[in-house]
Each structure stands twice: as C-alpha cells, then as structure tokens.
Amino acid sequence: MDRVISVLFATLCLGACGDKDNEEPPVDDTGDEAEAWAPSPPFADAGPWSTGTLEETITGSTGVELTVQAWFPADTVSGDTVVYDGLWDGNAYEDATPACEEPRPVLLFSHGYGGIRWQSTEITEHLATHGYIVVAPDHTANTFLDNDDSRFFELVERRPADIADSFDWLLQLDALTGCVDPAAGYAVAGHSFGGYTTFAVAGAPVNLSAAGGADGTDLSDSRAWAAVPMAPWDSGGAIDDRVSEITVPVMTLSGTLDATTTWAQVGALHDELTVEPRYLGEFVRAGHFSFSPLACDFGLANDGCGDDYIALDEFTDLVNASTLAFLESVRTDPAMIEHRAEESDELIWTDVP
Secondary structure (H helix, E strand, C coil): CHHHHHHHHHHHHHHCCCCCCCCCCCCCCCCHHHHCCCCCCCCCCCCCCEEEEEEEEEECCCCCEEEEEEEEEEEEEEEEEEEECCCEEEEEEEEEEECCCCCCCEEEEECCCCECCCCCHHHHHHHHHCCCEEEEECCCCCECCCCCHHHHHHHHHHHHHHHHHHHHHHHCCHHHCCCCCHHHCEEEEEECHHHHHHHHHHCCCECCHHHCCCCCECCCCCCEEEEEEECCCCCCCCCCHHHHHCCCCEEEEEECCCCCCCHHHHHHHHHCCCCCCEEEEEECCCCHHHHCHHHHHCCCCCCCCCCCCCCHHHHHHHHHHHHHHHHHHHHCCHHHHHHCCCCCCCEEEEEEC
C-alpha cells in the first residue's frame, strides 16, 4: 500500500503543490530565554525560539548522495520563511542565528515510503522552538520525487545508515559549531517505513535474507538513546519479534483507523518490545497520513484526511506534546512523561513504565 500511495503522492505533488497557512513563530530578541533554557510544558505550545533551517547534499557511507535538512533553535531570524524544494511553505528561516550557548539535544527523523525529509515539518519545526536540533535526510530513491520500487531491498539495508550518516554530518557542520555534544547521541523518530528505520537504528536486528543477506543483521547505531516510531511498518517482515532486542526507551504512536500500517500490525510489533519504559499511544480517529499532513494538503483524501478523521491541527498538538514529554522524560527527568497529551476520547495510552 505504501508503494501505491507513493505514486499517487508524486502525481499530486507534481500536478499541484499548494501552500499552507503560514504563521511566524515567536522570536526571542533578547537571548535571555536561551541562557536560562530548559524545555518546559505545555509542550504543545511553541517554545521560546524561532526555527532556523539549512540543507546540504552529502555523500553517505554507502556512496549514495543524500539531501539532508536541519532545523535548529534560532535567537534571531530575518527574511522570508523557507519554501522547501520550492514546493512547500515552512515556518522556518534560512537566514537565522543558531542559539548555541550550550549543546542542544538532537533528534533524527526518517520519512515514509515515497515521503520526503520535510513531510512532517509540523513536528520537526516545533521541536526546534523548544531547543532541539532535528535532522532529516531524503532517503534517496525513496522520496515522492525519485521513488524507485526496484531498490526496495537496498533501502531496507541503507535507510538506517542514512540516519547515522546524517548525524555524522551534523557533528561536522560549521554552521552549528557548539550546538551538539557528540557524546550525547540522538533520539530517532520516523513515520511508516521511517518507523521501520527507527526500530532498526534503535537496535532491532533486520532480516535481509530476501535480498541475499543475513537474517538478524545489525544495522543499529549505539548513539541512539530513544525511539519514537510513528505508524511503523514492519517492511514486509524485515523486523517482527526482533524488536525485543531494543534496549532504549520507546514510544510507539499510531492510529486505530490506519489502513496502510494497520493497528493490528503496529500493535503486534509493539507487543514484542521488552524494554522499559515503553509507551503505546493509540489515536482513535487517526489514519496513516495524520502524521504527514502535507499528503492531505496535496489532495490525498483518504487514510487520515477528511472529516472522518481527527482534525490535523488537534492531532499535531497531541503528537508534539507526547513526543517532547517522552524525550524529556528519557533525557532529563522521568516525571516529564506526565506532560504528554492526556488520555481522552481521542487517545488511549498503554504504558510499561
């Protein structure tokens, strides 16, 4: 289903890529907020910084060229907000001064099958306002601009390396010197095929036998300290009960109405986890592309789009609050998990603290 959607997605984009409403985030002109920084709730609200962004094309360890995007907290910004690849209006600024008075926590984001690095800017830009640096690569040959189904098995193996390579790039990036502590590592999150990538980076061995490789191949990165798979795909059985070998905290988020990576599939993956803490968030009226609203805004009117599903703005607030509360509960204080979105008619939590 992901492959079919990627073709529809590409067609819709190339035919009519629309704008979205653009509201400027608050700007910290004094720098005082940055000097006293600690992420603080309510996490659904924007943090004290504006969001800066930059992109670069690199050559990964596999020899494949990757376009990589970084979002970062900015003390000052100027000019217009970014238009990603000339297609999608963002709320981040390319002319921005990084707030690097101290090292910032880092999250790596992996897009879905036929997605793109900026598919979930509602999340990536938001985290930057709270002091996070977020980095996302285009998984080359797997975006809606260049998708090649014949390279599927290559991508199963390469995607985790793309994430590790993107973190290596960040560590050497002059524009963000002083922003990152290499020893602090990073959290990893991803949507759909990016959810598979998240599990693999976090420590789930991968079955590559269908591609002539070994079952139980280790594609993990020991620098990853937390994982947030969103509507994760098992990649045709490349991972299943192997997620039991993950040893970093996990928060899995998915929708009951998801028809692409079904709730049954996601629940089966999460049920194999043994790590503590682990959290499972079930969004009762969410679909697959609730996590990537640009698919809906491009006109894809199913699986998360439309009146039958939770309003996208409401959903994004719930995801942002829960993701940030989880990350801070792992990174700073376990009690921060109490600041995630509350259980309600829209959201059910299953916890193993």
